[in-house]
Amino acid sequence: MGRIIAVANQKGGVGKTTTSINLSASLAEMGQKVLTIDMDPQGNTTSGLGIDKNSVENTVYELLLDDISVEECIYPSVMEGLDVIASNINLSGAEVELISIENKEYLLKQKIDSVKAKYDFVVIDCPPSLNLLTINAMTTSDTVLVPIQCEYYALEGLTQLIHTIDLIKERLNENLQIEGVVFTMFDGRTNLSLQVVENVKENLDRNIYKTIIPRNVRLAEAPSYGMPINMYDTRSTGAEAYRLLAEEVINYENE
Template structure:
C-alpha cells in the first residue's frame, strides 16, 4: 500500500512545489512507483513535470466534480515510473461548485483509495492556502510534509499550519501525522538561515529532515524548462539535496534514534 504524503504550507514561495516536483522525480529515479497529484490551481507542479496544463482534458477539477474516473486522469510524466494528475486554473472554481455537496472533504480520498495500492508513493501538492482543496489533501494523506523557507517569519506560519493539521486529525482523519519539516532556500552565507534552522529545531516538537535544500539557481531555472532538477542539472547542489531527501523519505523510520 502506497504512502500518501501531502506537501503543504499556507505560505507561498516556500519551495512547496519545487519540493513536490523534485522529490517525486527522485523517488521515481530510485525505483519507486510514484503518483503526483497537483491540487494547486496554478498548476506549476504539472508544468514542472513536463506536461502542458492547458491541453489536458481530465484534470483534478474533473475528478473532484465526478466527471471522470481517477484512472482517466493519470498522465505519463517525463520520468519513468512517475504519473501525474494535472491541475490548471479551472480548479479555482471547484470550491464554489462543491457547496452543498455531502462529504466534500473526502472526495479526493474516495478517488485515491481506488489506486493507492498501485503506487509506492502518492504525493499531493497543496495550494498555498488552508482551503477545501488542502483539507481534501489532508483527509487523503497519511502524513504532511512541510517545506519552510529559512526566513524570519518561518515559525509563525508553521505554528498555524500545525494547528490546522491537528484540527483535521481530530475531526476528519485520525491517522494523519506530520511527516516532517524540510528547510528550503538555505543560504549558508547568511546568519539568518542558520538562526531560523536553530530556532525551529528548538521550538518545534516535530520531526525535522536532516537534508536542507540550498538556495540554488539551477533549481529555480529547471521549472521553466518543464524539467525536474535530476533531468535539468543532476550535478547541481539542489539536485544532490533532493536526492538525499528522497533517500531519507524512503528510509524514514529505519533509524528512529537519529530521527530529529
C-alpha cells in the first residue's frame, strides 16, 4: 500500500516544489513506484518533471471537478517509474467552484484511494497557502513533510502550519502525522543558517530529518530544463542531498 506524503508550507519560496520534484525523482531512482500530484496552480512541479503544463488535457482541476477517472489524469514523467497528475493555472479558480460541492474536503482522497495501491509513494506538492486545495491534500495524505528555509523567519508560520495539521487530524483525517521537517537552502558559509537549524531543533518537538538541502545553483537550474536534479546533474551536491533524504523517507516507513 502506497504511503502518501503532502509537502506543505504556507510560506512561499521555501523549496517546497524543489523538494516535491527531487524527492519523487530520487525515490523513483531507488526503484520505488511513485506518483506525484501537483496541487499548486503554478504548475511548477509539472513542468519540472518534463510535462508541458499548458498542453496537458486532464489535470488536477478536471480530476476534482469533472467526472473523469484518475487513470485519465496520470501521465509519465521524464523519470522512469515516476508518474504525474499535472496542474496548471486552471486550478486557481477551483476553490470557488468547490464551495458548493458536498464533502469537498475529500474529493482528492476519493479519487486517489482507487490507485494508491499501485504505488510505493504518492507525493503531493501543496500550494503555498492553507486553502481548500491544501486541505484536500492533507485529507488524502498519511503524513506531511515540511520544508523550512534556513533564514531568519523560519519558525514564523511553522506554528500556524502545525496548528492547521493538528486541526485537520482532529476533524478530517485522524491518521495524519507530521512526517518531519527538512531544512532547505542551507548555506554553510553563514552563521545564520547554522543558527536557524539550532533554533528549530531546540523549539520543535518533531522529527527533523538529518539531511539538509544545500543552496545549490544546479538545483535552481534543473526545473527550467524540465528535469529533476538527479537527471540534470547527477553528481551535484543537490542530487546527493535529495538521495539521502529519499533514503531517510524510505527508512522512516520502516521505523
